[in-house]
Amino acid sequence: MKTVKSILIAYLFIHFTFVLMVNLMALSKFSDATERLNSFGYAFVKCIEKPEFINKMEASIGLYVNLTGVNRGYEFFSPNVYRGSVKLIFESDQGQRLDLFQSVESKMKFLTFSLYFNSNLKDKKRRDELLKSVCLRLFSKDEDLDEVHVYADIQLFDEIQYSFKDTYIEDKGKLLLTKIKKSYHETSSI
Amino acid sequence: MKQVASKISDFLFNFNVKNADLISKLIIGFALLNIIVLLPDVYDLYSLDGYIQSELNDKYMYAYNPLLNWVLTPLDNLGFSNKMGLLMIIGMYIFSLFFVMIRYKPFIFSIVAWLIHVMIVNSSYYFSYGADYFITFSLFANVILHLDVILKDKKVIAALHSFVIRFMQIQLCFVYFFAGFGKMIGHDWLDGNAMWYVMNTHSPEFIQNLMPSMIDFPFILTGICWSVLFIELFYPLIVYIDKIKHAALISIVLMHVGIMFIMGLYTFGMIMILLNYIAFGHYFESFQWKRRKFKSSITPAPST
Structure with a gap:
C-alpha cells in the first residue's frame, strides 16, 4: 500500500510539473505580441520569455502531454479577443454556397479551423495550402463542381467605449481569397 | 513535516468514492455521444484525404504523436481502402467504449478507446479544440480508474479511486x-x-x-x-x-x-x-x- 501511494504521489508531482511547463510555454508565446499585454502581463511574459530549459524539455515531455490531452495551454481567448469575425465561405463558380459539414459539432470544429486560418491569414503559402486541401475534398465529393471560390466575410467591431449604435460594426464585406479550379487544382490567389 | 505528509496522503487517498462505476459510465457515455454526433462528417474530418489531407496535418505533428495514419497505411497495404480502414477504426472505438460501458474487459478496452481517441485528435489538428483535449484527458483518467480490475486489495482500490478524483480536481x-x-x-x-x-x-x-x-x-x-x-x-x-x-x-x-x-x-x-x-x-x-x-x-x- 505504501509503495502504491508513493508511486502515485510521484506521478502526481510529475504530471502537474508537465502541466505547469506546458502552460508557461503557452504564456511565453505572448512575447511575440507584447503590445497586446498590460503592464503586469508585459513584465510577467518578459520574465518567462524563452526559458531555455523549458524549450529543451518540450520534446521530451511531448509524448506524455499529447497522450494525456494536456498538450495545449489553457489560455482560452487570452490575453485578448480578436476584435472581429472572419467567416470563411466556399462557393461554386455558379455562386452556390457549399456547406462543408452536416453536424452541429463539426460546424464548431470548422470554426476552430477558421480561427486557426485567420491567425495565418497573412501567411499566403500556408493559407493556400489549407484552402487547396479543402477544395480537393470538395471536388472529390461533387463531380460536377469545376471551380471553388473562397471568400472571407470580415466584420470588425469598435471598442465598446468608442462605439456608437449605428456605426460600431465595420463591415468589410466578402473578400475573395482565392479561386481554385478542378482541372489542375490551379490556385489564383488574391 | 510528518503531519503535512499525513494530511497530503489523507487528502489524496482517503476520499470516499461511492460511484466509481457511474463516473466511468459518464465519461464513456460522453465520448460515445461525441463520436455519434460527429458520424455524418467523420470521413471529411479524419480520413487521409479529408478536408485537411494527412500530409498537411502531419507536418505539424512530432514523429511520436500517434496518428490514424499508423493504422490506415498498414490496412491499405492489406487491401483495405482508406474509407474502410477509417470505418474499422471508428467502429473499434465505438465498440471499445461500449465494452467499457458494460464492464467487459474494461481496463483493456478503456486503453483501446483512449489511444484511438488520441489518434483521432492528432489526425485532425486543425479541427481539434478544447473539448477534444478534455475528452482525451477524461478517457485517460478512466484508464487509471479501471486499474482497479488488476488490483485485488480493496483498500488499494479505494485509495486508487480517491486518487483519480483528487487528480481530476487538481487538474481542473x-x-x-x-x-x-x-x-x-x-x-x-x-x-x-x-x-x-x-x-x-x-x-x-x-x-x-x-x-x-x-x-x-x-x-x-x-x-x-x-x-x-x-x-x-x-x-x-x-x-x-x-x-x-x-x-x-x-x-x-x-x-x-x-x-x-x-x-x-x-x-x-x-x-x-x-x-x-x-x-x-x-x-x-x-x-x-x-x-x-x-x-x-x-x-x-x-x-x-
Missing part, C-alpha cells in the same frame, strides 16, 4: 487558474471588450440584436468579464472553502452554460460541466443530506 484547478491568468495579462478582459467582441461574433442572432443597446450599459459587460476572471483565477481556492464552495461550483457551471448558449460551444461546455460534476459533485450530496436533516428538524414531532 490548473485549467481554471491558467485560463484566468491568461485573461488577466491582457486588456480586453479588464475593460469589458472581451465579452463585447465575443458576443458580437459568436452569439445567436437574437443576442447580437441586443448588442447595440449594451453600448449604453458597458458596465454590464465589464462586470461579466470581471466575474469570469475572478471565478477562474481563484477557482483553486474558492472551490475548497467550505462556506462558498457550493456557490463557486454553481458559478462555474453557470459560466459553462453561458459558454454553451452564447458561444455555441456545446461539447466544450458539457465536458467541463461533467468534469466539474465528477470532481466536485459530491458537494451536493452533502448539501442534500443537510437539507433533509434540516427538513426533519423543522417537522413537528407527531403528537402522542
Whole structure:
C-alpha cells in the first residue's frame, strides 16, 4: 500500500510539473505580441520569455502531454479577443454556397479551423495550402463542381467605449481569397 | 513535516468514492455521444484525404504523436481502402467504449478507446479544440480508474479511486487558474471588450440584436468579464472553502452554460460541466443530506 501511494504521489508531482511547463510555454508565446499585454502581463511574459530549459524539455515531455490531452495551454481567448469575425465561405463558380459539414459539432470544429486560418491569414503559402486541401475534398465529393471560390466575410467591431449604435460594426464585406479550379487544382490567389 | 505528509496522503487517498462505476459510465457515455454526433462528417474530418489531407496535418505533428495514419497505411497495404480502414477504426472505438460501458474487459478496452481517441485528435489538428483535449484527458483518467480490475486489495482500490478524483480536481484547478491568468495579462478582459467582441461574433442572432443597446450599459459587460476572471483565477481556492464552495461550483457551471448558449460551444461546455460534476459533485450530496436533516428538524414531532 505504501509503495502504491508513493508511486502515485510521484506521478502526481510529475504530471502537474508537465502541466505547469506546458502552460508557461503557452504564456511565453505572448512575447511575440507584447503590445497586446498590460503592464503586469508585459513584465510577467518578459520574465518567462524563452526559458531555455523549458524549450529543451518540450520534446521530451511531448509524448506524455499529447497522450494525456494536456498538450495545449489553457489560455482560452487570452490575453485578448480578436476584435472581429472572419467567416470563411466556399462557393461554386455558379455562386452556390457549399456547406462543408452536416453536424452541429463539426460546424464548431470548422470554426476552430477558421480561427486557426485567420491567425495565418497573412501567411499566403500556408493559407493556400489549407484552402487547396479543402477544395480537393470538395471536388472529390461533387463531380460536377469545376471551380471553388473562397471568400472571407470580415466584420470588425469598435471598442465598446468608442462605439456608437449605428456605426460600431465595420463591415468589410466578402473578400475573395482565392479561386481554385478542378482541372489542375490551379490556385489564383488574391 | 510528518503531519503535512499525513494530511497530503489523507487528502489524496482517503476520499470516499461511492460511484466509481457511474463516473466511468459518464465519461464513456460522453465520448460515445461525441463520436455519434460527429458520424455524418467523420470521413471529411479524419480520413487521409479529408478536408485537411494527412500530409498537411502531419507536418505539424512530432514523429511520436500517434496518428490514424499508423493504422490506415498498414490496412491499405492489406487491401483495405482508406474509407474502410477509417470505418474499422471508428467502429473499434465505438465498440471499445461500449465494452467499457458494460464492464467487459474494461481496463483493456478503456486503453483501446483512449489511444484511438488520441489518434483521432492528432489526425485532425486543425479541427481539434478544447473539448477534444478534455475528452482525451477524461478517457485517460478512466484508464487509471479501471486499474482497479488488476488490483485485488480493496483498500488499494479505494485509495486508487480517491486518487483519480483528487487528480481530476487538481487538474481542473490548473485549467481554471491558467485560463484566468491568461485573461488577466491582457486588456480586453479588464475593460469589458472581451465579452463585447465575443458576443458580437459568436452569439445567436437574437443576442447580437441586443448588442447595440449594451453600448449604453458597458458596465454590464465589464462586470461579466470581471466575474469570469475572478471565478477562474481563484477557482483553486474558492472551490475548497467550505462556506462558498457550493456557490463557486454553481458559478462555474453557470459560466459553462453561458459558454454553451452564447458561444455555441456545446461539447466544450458539457465536458467541463461533467468534469466539474465528477470532481466536485459530491458537494451536493452533502448539501442534500443537510437539507433533509434540516427538513426533519423543522417537522413537528407527531403528537402522542
